[in-house]
Amino acid sequence: MNQPKTVKILAFHADRCKGCLACEKACSQVHFKTNAGGDQSALRITKTDQGYQMHVCDQRGLCLDLCPVGALRRQKNGVVVLDPKICVGCQACVAFCPIGAMRKSKLRLEPFKCISCGSCVRACPEKALELVERNIAEIKQIVYHKQGV
């Protein structure tokens, strides 16, 4: 099988963001069919002293090696997706994600994550978000601990 070489990930232009959270609401529509945003959004925008920050999956794929049932896989377009029909809700991927981008909502047991669908990009009135292409070889991470580390 030919493996994807690149993947689109979200990039954030903090100087443009006004904190309206339209992106979060659009995201929770995709995952839970609600406008709740927050815990039900795979993308989070937070305000800090330095301005707005975005927190989202960067598709490095460390979670791929953790799933015991093969519910996580990299699609042809390089995006890492979780199939909730196969997932058994073990939460290993949630806990092992180094940046906490695999999320767990109280609405369901199976985790969820950014699938680079672009709905947040389309929802942002300020054009603060965009999808950019990255080489997978440069970002990918493996989960195995080295002996003696």
Added chain:
Amino acid sequence: MVEGQIPIAEYSTGNTKHTWDAKKLRAAHQKLAEYTYKKGDVYRGYANRTLYVNLSTKKISEKPVTDEMKKLFTGGRGFGLKLLWEGIKPTTRWNSEENELLITTGPLCGTTQYAGSGKSLCLSVSPSTNIICDCNVGGFVGPYLKFAGFDALEIQGKASEDVIIFIDGEHGKISIETAPHEETNTHLLAEQLTTMYASEDTDQARQKVAVVSTGAAAEHSYWGCLNFSFYDIRRKTPRIKQAGRGGLGTVFRDKKLKAIVVKIDHLTGLSNHPADPDKLAEIGIKLHKEIRDLDRYQCNMRAVGTGHLVEIMDQYDLLPCENYRFGSFPKASKIYSPKFYELFTKIIPDGCWHGCTLACAKTVDGYTVMTGPYKGQKVTVDGPEYETIAACSNMSIWDPLWILEFNFYCDTYGIDTISTGTAIAFYMEMYEYGILNKERCNGLELCFGNADATLEFIHRIAQGDQAEFIRIASQGIRRVKDWILKNGWGDKKLVEDCGMESKGLEFSEYVTKESLAMQGGYGLTLKGPQHDEAWLIFMDMVNNAIPTFEDKAEALHYFPMWRTWFGLNGLCKLPWNDIEPANNAQTEEPAKVPEHVQNYVEYQNAVTGWKVTKEDLILQSERCYNFQRALNVWMGRGRRKDDWIPYRAMGPVTEMEYLSRRDRYDKQLVEKVGFTAQQVEQMSIQERIHQLYQYRQNQYQKLADAVYYRRGWTQNGVPTPQKMRQLGFTDKKLLQMLEEKIAEDEQAGLNTWGGIYGIGEKPPAQERQYWKFWK
């Protein structure tokens, strides 16, 4: 090196492929009995019924699980004990028609959010010990049994030809089928059956099938283990974990069972229908994060499994080398965990149940077999784990590849690596002394380090070789001791002191000579010498945290009860203390890992909806622990004399051993026994050994006194009816049996303390029948 982010479809083990005519195999099956049941949901961790199968009468039926049963026995091993009490007799032996083999689950078994939650507990009357043996094992069978509808499977009777029990949780059917043409050895049989019984030709379907099997050697030895499979979607093959101790695989084959196959139709993270799934996910995620951040600095279990212990044990003089004569060895670094890390396939997850991120189940893929019927083939070796590696150091085998060979054949032939290795190490020592020789060993040169002869011995067991040594030696150390002594080949004391068995079961792989508490951890056990009740070496020896007999007795009360709890619930012990919170050392009782104990309180409450405290968890265990001891007594064992351990477990037996640690022992004769350095210098080595022997034997008896008292037993080790009533037992038959046994002991003068108490010392109680005053 194979490592990480490999699409599931693309990884290949490189193993030798086998093709079978599944249709032909299935066509030869004859259905001997079939039972249809109404499928029901598991509710708050319980399926609320157990399954009974009689292979003699072909009867298949269901039994209800009552609230009273849950209260008294919790689940898992507790349910197994209750069913055995009702199903067998005090005269039942391992090969009796009425002996039962039980596979049980537990209310927390099958949880996917908390690491280590897929264990089955197996019980039967053991061929090694003639009492009930319980074994804790991973793999998918336990969870699947529950999700197919049953908290326990109880098998009684014997089939007249090889059969398979098929529990079809997809269609609600149970059948007993003949299986004349399938393989017997696990690595082939598990693959055949997983493929044959999967609903469709996909990895997802194969992952819904789990198999219990054993192998050809289980039939001809007392070391038979049960192999529980779990289908690995990355390796595309079923892998196995073992219920190893006590010969349960031997019982399995005696019943003419070839396999048990369990299939489910679906699995979700909520299949247990827990009372509070959010809480469960919360504590599960917390533990996974600890494992992520700390395992690499604590045990490195995710990289090398339990094998990380080898170097630690060697450094602390606790690694069994040459039949426990030594606790370390110059060649030991050849089998340290980095050597196996080089061989392991580095693809995660390696947990033996979903969601276990501790992932200790390591695997070598594409290993080329060097001997025997599968010579030249490439296979997956599941392991080796610490116990298997240390069993090989015990035989003085220091080559990782020979350890893999030993591991592979023990597994596929269905024999326990611990008992097999410990027993062979004893035979090797006897060989070194000339008590055994090539002729007496039917042509085998069983000297230390002879891996070839070791494998040859195992192959001959599997072939059913009936030569005298092969036949007797495959029944374990106890029978060989008797055989040697009957033939007048060796000094009785030497033979008894060197053979590392107690109650007929071979020791597991730790040197206990310098830790009195650990000697108790092995000797004062229910099923025989096994580290899964109380592993107190570090607490006792390294940290000196339990200096008095009372302290040790308290530890030998708490830790066996605590560890028993895992077996009542269907859990693995490793996530309790093989990973510890970062601040654990600063807590009041770090050995108990209080934060994780609290996790388990919350975990059991989240699944069952109960409102238990940490004290309640111990009480759950105490009920079952005492009940099992009472059953031992009922079956004619479980008294002080049965808690005997060989002197090799207490101290140096031979001059060579004494001299190897001379400074240590000389110092102890001064500091502990009370001789002056000058007196010690004037003693011969034999005299020094003798003095140490007297001292340590007495220490052990005093420990037993303190432990029996703390546990609520008589001086002879019998649980008292008063204690049983305190624990909630009202079963008249049980209470009367204990009354009678205690009265027998009273008449025989056995209700007396075992230790000799000097000036300023006293036994735990002055009143002889102290238990009579308990309310």
